[in-house]
Amino acid sequence: MNQLANKSTETKHSKVTIRNGYWFYFMDGEHQIVFHGCGYSGKESVYFDNELVSETRNFRTRSEHSFEQLGQNYSLTFRVTSLIKGEVICELYKNGEFHSDQNKAYLEGMMKPTPTKIVLAFVFGLAMSSLGFWFGKNLALGTF
Numbered sequence: 001m002n003q004l005a006n007k008s009t010e011t012k013h014s015k016v017t018i019r020n021g022y023w024f025y026f027m028d029g030e031h032q033i034v035f036h037g038c039g040y041s042g043k044e045s046v047y048f049d050n051e052l053v054s055e056t057r058n059f060r061t062r063s064e065h066s067f068e069q070l071g072q073n074y075s076l077t078f079r080v081t082s083l084i085k086g087e088v089i090c091e092l093y094k095n096g097e098f099h100s101d102q103n104k105a106y107l108e109g110m111m112k113p114t115p116t117k118i119v120l121a122f123v124f125g126l127a128m129s130s131l132g133f134w135f136g137k138n139l140a141l142g143t144f
Contacts, residue, residue: 016086016104016105016106017106018039018040018106021036021037021038021039022035022036022037022038022039022088022090022104023035023036024036024090024102024104025102026092026099026100026102028072028074028092028094028099031048031049031069031070032047032048032049032050033046033047033048033074033076033092034046034047034050035047035065035076035078035090037078037088039086039106041057042057042058042059043055043056043057044056044057044058044063044065044078046065046067046076048067048069048074053065053067053069054066054067054076058078061079061080061083062077062078062079062080063077063078064076064077064078065078072094072095073094073095073096074092074093074094075092075093075096076090076091076092076093077090077091077093078090079091081103082105085105085106086105086106087103087104087105087106088103088104088105089101089102089103090102090104
């Protein structure tokens with residue numbers, strides 16, 4: 001697969017979704033190592049230059065895939081760091097030494113407070129408390 005096709009696939013799967021799962025892309029020189037994890041089926045796959053080198057099903061919060069390619073020993077670890085956000089970290093080791101890592105989250109960006117979210121939450125809270133006050137007052141006075 002050429003570099004342009006690799007970038008196209010990487011961009012397509014860069015966002016975590018229920019349908020696409022988690023995709024992690026690592027480069028080791030000219031070689032691409034890809035990890036794919038599916039949250040609902042538990043299927044995990046590792047590809048080395050588009051060739052499947054490891055596959056398993058896992059429903060735990062941690063897994064490891066080890067494989068040998070071109071005389072090098074590789075290991076990928078996959079750990080869930082937050083069940084609430086669906087946040088995971090994938091680490092690549094080459095010949096027992098740390099190479100690189102990536103973090104991704106299913107709810108990435110959705111939990112970050114922004115001024116708009118804060119204002120909307122305040123307005124919603126004010127509206128609900130006003131409605132509760134009105135309802136309670138009318139109930140107590142018997143005018144309901």
